Amino acid sequence: MTIELSDDLSGLPPERTVFHVDQVRMRIMTGDHPFHLAEREAIAENWRQEVAANPALFDGRMILQRRIGLVRGGIVSEGYVAPFSTFLWWRKQPERHGALHIHSYPVLETSDGALVAIRMGAHTANAGMVYFACGSFDPDDVVDGHCDPELNMRREVLEETGIELHDATVSDGYYIAHFRRTVTLFRLFRFDETADQMIARIEQHMQVAEDKEIAGAVAIRSADPSVHPYHAGMLPVLNWYFGQGQDVAE
Numbered sequence: 001m002t003i004e005l006s007d008d009l010s011g012l013p014p015e016r017t018v019f020h021v022d023q024v025r026m027r028i029m030t031g032d033h034p035f036h037l038a039e040r041e042a043i044a045e046n047w048r049q050e051v052a053a054n055p056a057l058f059d060g061r062m063i064l065q066r067r068i069g070l071v072r073g074g075i076v077s078e079g080y081v082a083p084f085s086t087f088l089w090w091r092k093q094p095e096r097h098g099a100l101h102i103h104s105y106p107v108l109e110t111s112d113g114a115l116v117a118i119r120m121g122a123h124t125a126n127a128g129m130v131y132f133a134c135g136s137f138d139p140d141d142v143v144d145g146h147c148d149p150e151l152n153m154r155r156e157v158l159e160e161t162g163i164e165l166h167d168a169t170v171s172d173g174y175y176i177a178h179f180r181r182t183v184t185l186f187r188l189f190r191f192d193e194t195a196d197q198m199i200a201r202i203e204q205h206m207q208v209a210e211d212k213e214i215a216g217a218v219a220i221r222s223a224d225p226s227v228h229p230y231h232a233g234m235l236p237v238l239n240w241y242f243g244q245g246q247d248v249a250e
Helices: 034-038 040-053 084-092 149-161 195-208 234-242
Strands: 019-021 023-028 061-071 074-083 101-109 115-120 174-179 182-190 214-220
Touching: 023 061, 034 040, 034 061, 034 074, 034 084, 040 084, 061 084, 061 101, 074 084, 084 101, 101 149, 101 234, 115 195, 115 234, 149 195, 149 214, 174 234, 182 234, 195 214
Parallel strands: 023 074, 101 182
Antiparallel strands: 019 174, 061 074, 101 115, 115 214, 174 182
């Protein structure tokens, strides 16, 4: 079967529309991302400015997507391993042409109907922002030439919160929404603990965590966008969840 991939998202439902797929297949290509090759000088100059403003930044390796397609039952994409500095420069562009970003949200649902998210530390690239514990796909998430969303979610949640996703009941497949050429994959992980209990566990983990990326944990109980300084990718997820997920495009 021939799979049509494109460098835009015109084949997906409209922006901020949550839809469900059974599977996600993200292939990793060899070589350098074309955007990285075309923008190397601008990327280097922007990185110098970023580090001058925030010396704690680290130019690690991550997965930056190039093309994406929607097929029956799932989405497929092609991406490249690229420096974090390339991603930072790309996301500053008004139209964000030349690349796509896919990231995963493990949505932690508590027994009393709240969602638990984290607030990022002042030294991070998203200082002060609130979103679900997550991180961009990186080479550690690549298995047999493809990104593994489950591996990424488990690793990021465990590192940042000390919570093991294996202890939760997980929703089937993936829910997806996109905005400004960034695609959010998310799944619900339902725990038998209250929000207060989960936050207490996270705060205990923060005392011993080697990487002090987060500044705290919060319980979310509504879709009100003014409650916290949310990352843009959070808003469709919150609208979907607190609207009971009735507006899901299949």
